[in-house]
Amino acid sequence: MTKVTVTPVAFVDPPLLNTVGVHQPYALRAIIVIETSGGVRGLGETYADTAHLTRMEAAAEAIIGLDVFALHRLRDAIDARISTLAVTGGDGVAGMITTASTTDRVFSPFEVACLDIQGKTLGRPVSDLLGGRVRDQVPFSAYLFYKWAAHPGAAGTNGLPDGWGEAIDPGGLIRQAHRMIDRYGFTAIKLKGGVFDPDEEIAAIKALHAEFPGVPLRLDPNAAWTVETSLRVAAELDGIVEYLEDPTPGLEGMARVAERATMPLATNMCVVAFDHLEPAVRKRSVSVVLSDHHYWGGLQRSRLLGGICETFGLGLSMHSNSHLGISLAAMVHLASATPNLTYACDTHWPWKTEDVVKPGALRIVDGAVPVPTGPGLGVELDEESLAALHQQYLDCGIRDRDDTGYMQSIDPGFVNSSPRW
Numbered sequence: 001m002t003k004v005t006v007t008p009v010a011f012v013d014p015p016l017l018n019t020v021g022v023h024q025p026y027a028l029r030a031i032i033v034i035e036t037s038g039g040v041r042g043l044g045e046t047y048a049d050t051a052h053l054t055r056m057e058a059a060a061e062a063i064i065g066l067d068v069f070a071l072h073r074l075r076d077a078i079d080a081r082i083s084t085l086a087v088t089g090g091d092g093v094a095g096m097i098t099t100a101s102t103t104d105r106v107f108s109p110f111e112v113a114c115l116d117i118q119g120k121t122l123g124r125p126v127s128d129l130l131g132g133r134v135r136d137q138v139p140f141s142a143y144l145f146y147k148w149a150a151h152p153g154a155a156g157t158n159g160l161p162d163g164w165g166e167a168i169d170p171g172g173l174i175r176q177a178h179r180m181i182d183r184y185g186f187t188a189i190k191l192k193g194g195v196f197d198p199d200e201e202i203a204a205i206k207a208l209h210a211e212f213p214g215v216p217l218r219l220d221p222n223a224a225w226t227v228e229t230s231l232r233v234a235a236e237l238d239g240i241v242e243y244l245e246d247p248t249p250g251l252e253g254m255a256r257v258a259e260r261a262t263m264p265l266a267t268n269m270c271v272v273a274f275d276h277l278e279p280a281v282r283k284r285s286v287s288v289v290l291s292d293h294h295y296w297g298g299l300q301r302s303r304l305l306g307g308i309c310e311t312f313g314l315g316l317s318m319h320s321n322s323h324l325g326i327s328l329a330a331m332v333h334l335a336s337a338t339p340n341l342t343y344a345c346d347t348h349w350p351w352k353t354e355d356v357v358k359p360g361a362l363r364i365v366d367g368a369v370p371v372p373t374g375p376g377l378g379v380e381l382d383e384e385s386l387a388a389l390h391q392q393y394l395d396c397g398i399r400d401r402d403d404t405g406y407m408q409s410i411d412p413g414f415v416n417s418s419p420r421w
């Protein structure tokens with residue numbers, strides 16, 4: 001590779017509520033472009049928090065000259081370079097996932113960009129580099145959020161409603177679900193919980209169950225509940241949710257809930273790196289791992305995770321954060337080539353209105369994304385959009401995702417604590 005660029009971008013994001021606060025008016029991402037001496041370009045996408053950007057920029061310099069097929073050497077070079085940096089933090093997920101491997105998180109978008117180049121060079125889709133597709137469409141869930149109608153104007157945006165409307169009760173969530181399902185045809189529903197008292201969230205899930213009978217449901221409070229509260233919610237939602245995601249913090253707490261809950265427990269919080277797998281299996285903390293190539297070290301290492309889950313009889317699903325089209329393409333190629341990924345994946349895709357890739361390559365039809373079959377990732381960078389969203393990054397003033405700080409700027413009494421109930 002002869003040139004590697006890291007470009008931070010910001011895109012408009014609605015006021016989606018979660019247990020640590022509320023999404024800021026713009027979500028941040030970094031776009032990686034790798035170029036070879038032969039003029040082939042590969043794309044990657046990752047978080048853009050300040051500390052992460054510092055590591056990415058250092059890594060980008062360190063890998064110039066390496067072969068895009070030498071992925072082990074690439075990871076070693078990145079590991080060696082970032083271990084010399086005196087930066088901390090920068091998880092890009094508002095403090096919800098802090099124990100993932102820093103090397104894997106930094107390596108991931110470069111690996112994806114290299115696979116994009118490999119695919120383009122060979123004339124094959126990335127899914128073929130991962131063992132080939134086992135499915136031509138990748139199902140996703142309707143990812144519902146409690147939300148406000150608009151960002152408060154004083155907080156730095158125009159305060160205009162985003163079109164989705166307010167959703168702070170079961171009626172609002174049902175309207176949101178109908179809109180999302182009408183538009184995209186989703187056949188599974190996930191609700192981001194941990195926002196309101198658990199009884200209100202139980203009522204919301206029961207209302208969704210009544211409105212969409214037979215549709216698999218999930219509730220994810222991001223570890224907002226104690227073990228006792230988790231068990232109470234689990235008993236109420238027995239036979240209603242296909243899994244309960246991160247009800248309570250930590251492997252120990254999850255194991256105590258798992259012992260008595262009737263439904264599987266899933267996580268993208270207490271098993272987020274390879275060294276968490278052994279204790280999680282030993283303690284029987286979870287039965288489903290939500291993979292995420294952005295912090296599991298890219299697509300090849302996510303396949304390794306899939307193999308480990310298969311070996312230990314763990315289910316596999318896929319986690320999401322606010323993202324753009326390069327990430328969705330990578331998620332779709334990976335999911336298409338992972339036989340044991342049998343749950344509908346998560347995506348924040350419906351919540352965004354801007355992108356850095358040209359439209360058309362990715363779409364959600366009948367709740368699933370048809371896997372791109374062209375060479376590489378199958379998405380093309382839109383240079384004008386990249387420049388515009390980079391300018392938006394420069395102008396918006398946000399440099400780190402901070403859902404808690406933003407919430408406190410609106411509600412000074414808000415306290416971020418886990419567990420909250």
Ligand SMILES: O=C([O-])[C@@H](O)[C@@H](O)[C@H](O)[C@@H](O)C(=O)[O-]
Pocket residue numbers: 016017018093094096192220222268319320321322
């Ligand atoms: O977008 C959010 O607010 C989510 O809460 C996200 O940050 C989580 O990482 C994620 O979707 C999850 O499943 O925990």
Ligand SMILES: [Mg+2]
Pocket residue numbers: 220222245246267268269319
């Ligand atoms: Mg989750």
